[in-house]
Each structure stands twice: as structure tokens, then as C-alpha cells.
Amino acid sequence: MNSQSYVAQNGLSDNASRRNVLQLLLIMTCICGVIFSALNWSIDQTLALLELVLAGYSLLLVPFSKHIKNQFKLSLLYLIPLYSLFLYALTLPREAETAFVWILVIPVLSHLLLGRWVGLWVSVGFMSLAFIIYIFHTLSQKEILDTLEVSNLALAASAVLIFSHVYEVSRVDAHRKLLHLATTDSLTSLANRARFLDVFERERNHAARNKSDLSLLLLDLDHFKQVNDLHGHDVGDEVLKYVSALISQRLRKTDLACRMGGEEFAVLLPGASLERAIMVAENIRQNISDLPYTKGEKVVPLSVSIGVSEYGFDGRDLEALYAIADGHLYKAKAGGRNQVRNRVNMRNCELDLALAD
Secondary structure (H helix, E strand, C coil): CCHHHHHHHCCHHHHHHHHHHHHHHHHHHHHHHHHHHHHHCCCCHHHHHHHHHHHHHHHHHCHHHHCHHHHHHHHHHHHHHHHHHHHHHHCCCCCHHHHHHHHCCHHHHHHHHHCHHHHHHHHHHHHHHHHHHHHHHHHHHCCCCCHHHHHHHHHHHHHHHHHHHHHHHHHHHHHHHHHHHHHECCCCCCECHHHHHHHHHHHHHHHHHHCCCEEEEEEEECCHHHHHHHHCHHHHHHHHHHHHHHHHHCCCCCCEEEEEECCEEEEEEECCCHHHHHHHHHHHHHHHHHCCEEECCEEECCCEEEEEEECCCCCCCHHHHHHHHHHHHHHHHHCCCCCEECHHHHHHHHHHHHHHC
């Protein structure tokens, strides 16, 4: 699972903030709809009735807005009737001049709730309709258009639209960068421990719900202290980045490699049985062993020890799976390093020892 796919999936925190904005707007619309309906009842009962209906409609949407996954659909279901009421108000003789002020709210709300691109096109569509209605309505009241007035309205509407879009683009980019920094190891660009915990919990729930496979690899570079002692910590950092790249080459987009700390790495393999996980681990081990780190005349031989555990057989939570994989990793180190250990070959080793006795 690469960084971009994770960021895309974790728009959840962004959607959570939009959900909160939507809930606040729904409540405000309920209150304001009742107030404006009372104020307009003696002047225009049709408008007052529509405002009252919108208030009740918004109240009905409030319970559904509590779920993040409903946020986008509910936003559309809320904004389209709201904007339609704005357009209707523009057709009324008494409301036309003041109603255009509400049109300037459209790009702000659209970008807040629908995002930069959907928000942009919804804003352009409704604001264009509003401008057309306003011009025709003004022409029906006056013989000549006030070009200065129309130009000022068009300029104000365009400015609000542009500023809303630029702000949303900047906000999304800043959110993406912050999320990347918060979930990525700064040295290797692999996932960090926090992101690993988050993704594991999601994949574990998916495996439990769908009865699918899930495996975990724990990897530790052999004799890494010697690399730092012989070549310096700068070379050690380069080696860690080099190994991270070699690990990533052997993984699918749905897999997640992360640096757990120091020279220890973890790989989460959604949909992979123990047999599949062992194959991946052997490919990674062989790749690292066959391709020493090389820079100029400097050649640093590398090897890695790997422990493998499988969801279900070896445990059903991270603590259990990590402990089993760590135990196999320790035995790989004790058994000579540069090898993959798991419950199958450990059982075979135990059987060989029993036969020898």
C-alpha cells in the first residue's frame, strides 16, 4: 500500500471535519429557516412555506449526518434544495436585490462540503443560473441594465469563487503533506509505526469479516552495528534506505512495508497465506543477500533474518502475531542469520531433532 493510496483512503479525517461542518449547517438552516419563514409569512407565504419546508428537511437530515460515509451524498442532498431556494428568491421582486448576497455563499459552502472539484462545478453551475436569472429579472423591471452594478456583482461572485477554490486546493495539499509527514518514516520513506498500527487494525477487521488471509513479516538486518562501526552512520543511513527500496520492489501495492525502528522492518501482507508470505519473505531475503550496497569502490554485503506469522493460526491481534513473528526472527538470528523462520519449518526442525534422538 503506497503513500498516495493510503492518503486517498485516509481522507476520512478530512471527511470527519466536513461532516461536522454539515451538521452545524443543518442545525443553522433549521433555526434560520423558521425565523425567515416567520418574517416572510405576511409578505410572501410561498417563500415562507418553502423556507419552513427546508428547515424541516434539514432537521430530517441531521440524524443521517452522524456517519462519515454519508457525508458527500448528504451534502448534495442538502445543498441542491438550499441553492434552489436561493434561485427562487432571485425571481421575486422584493427579494431580488438582497437574494444575490446569498449567491455569494454558494462557492464557500460547496468547497467546504464537496471538495475542490465537485465544489467548483456545483458552484459554477448554480452561480451561472443565478446570474442569468438576475439579468432577466432586472431587464423585466428596468429598460436598461446598470452595467456598473452588474459588473460589480459579477466581479464579486468571481472573486469569491476563485478565492474559495484556491483556499480549498491549498488546504487539501497541506492536509496531504501533514498526513504524509505523520505516517511516513523520514529516513526511508516507508510507513512508520503509527501508520502500521492503523493499517493493521483495518486489515485485521477485513480478514475477520471476510475470512481472508493476512500475514506478517518481521525483518532485521544482520550485523548492522558492524556497518555503522566500519563505515559510519551516514553509510548506515544509506544502507537502510537501500534495503527499504529492495523490500518495496518485492511487494504488491496492497502490501505495506514499514520501518519499526533502527534496522527492524515489518511487512503486512493482506490476502497472503503463510505459504505466500514465506515466498515473499524468501524473495526479499534473496534480493538483499544477492545485491550488496555499492557506492563507488565501497561494497557492503548485506543479509536479513525474517520471522513470519499468520493471522488466525498464530494469533488474532497484533500483539500475538508480532510476538510469534519476533520469536521466529530470534530463532533465525540464533540459527545463523540470513534465513526465514516460521511455524512450518520450526515444526520440521523439531521433527528432525526428534528423529535424530
